[in-house]
Every structure is written in structure tokens, then in C-alpha cells.
Amino acid sequence: xxxxxxxxxxxxxxxxxxxxxxxxxxxxxxxxxxxxxxxxxxxxxxxxxxxxxxxxxxxxxxxxxxxxxxxxxxxxxxxxxxxxxxxxxxxxxxxxxxxxxxxxxxxxxxxxxxxxxxxxxxxxxxxxxxxxxxxxxxxxxxxxxxxxxxxxxxxxxxxxxxxxxxxxxxxxxxxxxxxxxxxxxxxxxxxxxxxxxxxxxxxxxxxxxxxxxxxxxxxxxxxxxxxxxxxxxxxxxxxxxxxxxxxxxxxxxxxxxxxxxxxxxxxxxxxxxxxxxxxxxxxxxxxxxxxxxxxxxxxxxxxxxxxxxxxxxxxxxxxxxxxxxxxxxxxxxxxxxxxxxxxxxxxxxxxxxxxxxxxxxxxxxxxxxxxxxxxxxxxxxxxxxxxxxxxxxxxxxxxxxxxxxxxxxxxxxxxxx
Numbered sequence: 001x002x003x004x005x006x007x008x009x010x011x012x013x014x015x016x017x018x019x020x021x022x023x024x025x026x027x028x029x030x031x032x033x034x035x036x037x038x039x040x041x042x043x044x045x046x047x048x049x050x051x052x053x054x055x056x057x058x059x060x061x062x063x064x065x066x067x068x069x070x071x072x073x074x075x076x077x078x079x080x081x082x083x084x085x086x087x088x089x090x091x092x093x094x095x096x097x098x099x100x101x102x103x104x105x106x107x108x109x110x111x112x113x114x115x116x117x118x119x120x121x122x123x124x125x126x127x128x129x130x131x132x133x134x135x136x137x138x139x140x141x142x143x144x145x146x147x148x149x150x151x152x153x154x155x156x157x158x159x160x161x162x163x164x165x166x167x168x169x170x171x172x173x174x175x176x177x178x179x180x181x182x183x184x185x186x187x188x189x190x191x192x193x194x195x196x197x198x199x200x201x202x203x204x205x206x207x208x209x210x211x212x213x214x215x216x217x218x219x220x221x222x223x224x225x226x227x228x229x230x231x232x233x234x235x236x237x238x239x240x241x242x243x244x245x246x247x248x249x250x251x252x253x254x255x256x257x258x259x260x261x262x263x264x265x266x267x268x269x270x271x272x273x274x275x276x277x278x279x280x281x282x283x284x285x286x287x288x289x290x291x292x293x294x295x296x297x298x299x300x301x302x303x304x305x306x307x308x309x310x311x312x313x314x315x316x317x318x319x320x321x322x323x324x325x326x327x328x329x330x331x332x333x334x335x336x337x338x339x340x341x342x343x344x345x346x347x348x349x350x351x352x353x354x355x356x357x358x359x360x361x362x363x364x365x366x367x368x369x370x371x372x373x374x375x376x377x378x379x380x381x382x383x384x385x386x387x388x389x390x391x392x393x394x395x396x397x398x399x400x401x402x403x404x405x406x407x408x409x410x411x412x413x414x415x416x417x
Contacts, residue, residue: 006324008390009324012394024388026388027369031281035281039245053074053271054274054275056076058370060085062399063389063399074094079100083111093116096117097119108129118138135180137183140227141173141188142165143188147159174219178219184224185223188229193230196235201228201243205256208228209226224268225268230276232272252270284365284366298335300363301338302337306339308376319367326357348365383404386400
């Protein structure tokens, strides 16, 4: 059972709104910091060391990245702007993991300039990398286990995914890169998203640890690190349970001892690229009720829309909704909670029971700390909203201003009309 509480008050939201209209995001600095430290502590039992590369795509805000850098996390980047974000908060060198796909040559070049660990998604990218930026000393490959490993509903079957190399391609890739002069090697996979079954991640470790032995036997390559990917989910629904990280870490350690240490392999460092489970539960989209409509069913219209949070529309994902000031009121009003886009799937909830709302009430949508603001877009010329950090002392800092119409027009040249 997961409690869905709001860490700020109705009065604090009203105070923010005096200078910044809804909608806006609020992130809980203290909770994010404590959760990140808990995550790192749980996996600190692993032999060979542990590091998490925060998936920048989950929450690409430099204030959050700097906060996580402070507790020892690196950055998992998948584009040129994400690389630049990492650099701007002082993350360089092997504090960056560059895991992209269908990668432009210029991005390989910039990753090499920053000294990032480059994680190749396809064997043909070897030639692209060599031509664009040269062969680095350290290289990693992304493995796609195909039918050997089940995916989940968000990421699909691995054998149907566009990501990664087959096992035979992987071995060829290591041989080629060794011949090209690489001296250090890593292995990576990522086959699930928002997974709540803890055994899933232990099984992923087993597959990669067994593969590490085969890679050494068939290519002579010993791995310096194994990246188990991310995908650890969060309990979006109140009746779901968070992943037991200590259980996962203990399961991985047991496999490490039997499949790595006992077989005499070089002891690779274990790394991950979790983003959602680090920040996801500690972000809140704050919006206001604009309209109530009754036709064939009840509708509650917010000033936020799927341009602010698209997960419910894109995945049918559940996000809990609190009406501020009515936390203890009866939950008996069945409705669709909607936004204002010209799209019928612009809904945060369908047939959801919430406390009886009134126009002007504040609706807080939970678990928006990952893949929320980051997935925003400008369809219908909607402008992306501001982001605030609730500091440990209870104060609020604006860490991204809201977009303006001038921002939206900035790439247009009206003088030529």
C-alpha cells in the first residue's frame, strides 16, 4: 500500500500563483535527495563498486541533475542537448554514459570531446564512430537478448525492439573494437520500463553475468563494467508496492559471487541508469479546475493538458489526483479529468472518482517527477509550464520559467511574410 500525500500546502500553492499562474510542476528536493541516497546505499553491497547514471531524459533540469551529482550520480545521456546539460552541471568524462540510437556523427564527436563512455547500439556504428571521432580506449555495447528475455507492456518484446545487438553481433563487435585498439570494455542492456517485479532485475543480471563469461571465453575480452540498465518502476497506483531495492541488490550480489567471482572472472563494476524511480514519486503537476461539464458523463476540465503530462494519454497510465484542501472529503464524484487540447484522448483520468470539485479548486497530479515535463510539446501552440523546487527549508525556487508566446515564435521570421 502506497500513500499518496502532497508535501506542500494549499496556501503555498496560492503564494506561488501570485507570480506564476498554474499549471506548474513542483519537485521535492529533500525527498529526491533522500531517495537517491537510499538507492545508492541499497546497491553499495555489490562487489566491484556501484554507480547510477541518472537517465537525463526522465527529468532534464540542471538543478535536479546538480542535486543528484551531489550524492554521487552520473548522467545517462541520449542526445547532444543532454550531453551539454551534463557538461553544464560539471559532469564530464566517465561520469557520463552516452547511450543513443540512430546516432548522428556530431553526437559521437561531442561525446568523445567530453570523455563520455560511449555505448554503441548497433555494430554498424563502429564505423560511424571511427570516422567521426576516432576509437576510444573504453567502449560499451548494448545487448538485445531477444526471446531469451521477456519485455513488459511499456517497452515491448526485446526481439521486436529497435535497440541493441544480437549475441553474435556483440561478440563480433568486441573482437573488432579490440583489434581497433580498445583496451577497456563494458556491457549494457535495457529491456523493461516501469517494472515492479523485483525478480525481473535479478534475472537480467543473471543473463548478463553468464554472457560475460562467454564473451571472455570466445573473444578474450574481460568486462570492466556491466550496466544493468534502468526500468525500476514506481507505484503510480496507491495499491501498488515499491520495488524492494535491498532484495534486488542481495539477489544480484548472490549471482555475482557464483557467476563472476567463483568463475575467476575480472570483477566488473555494476552500474545502472535509473531515472524514474529516483525522481518520479517526488514531482507534482499543480493545475486548477476551469470548468465542469455534464453531458453523457461528468467532465472536470483543468488548465493543464497532455502537453504538460502526456503519460495518461500516451500509455493509459494512472496518475493519482488530489484536490487540495479536500484530502479528507468523500471520494464520490465520478468523472473524466481533462485538458483543453483538440484531442479526445487529452485526459488525465477516465471514470475516476475524486472529491466533489468546484471551479477554482487546485488539482495536484502525482508522480510527475519523471517523464512529465520532459515529454512536453507545443501542439495546439500550448506553452510548456514552469518548474519549481521545494527546498529542504520549505521555500520554493523557480528552476524553469514558463514558456511565453515569444518563445514559441522565436524560430519564426515574420519579417519575410
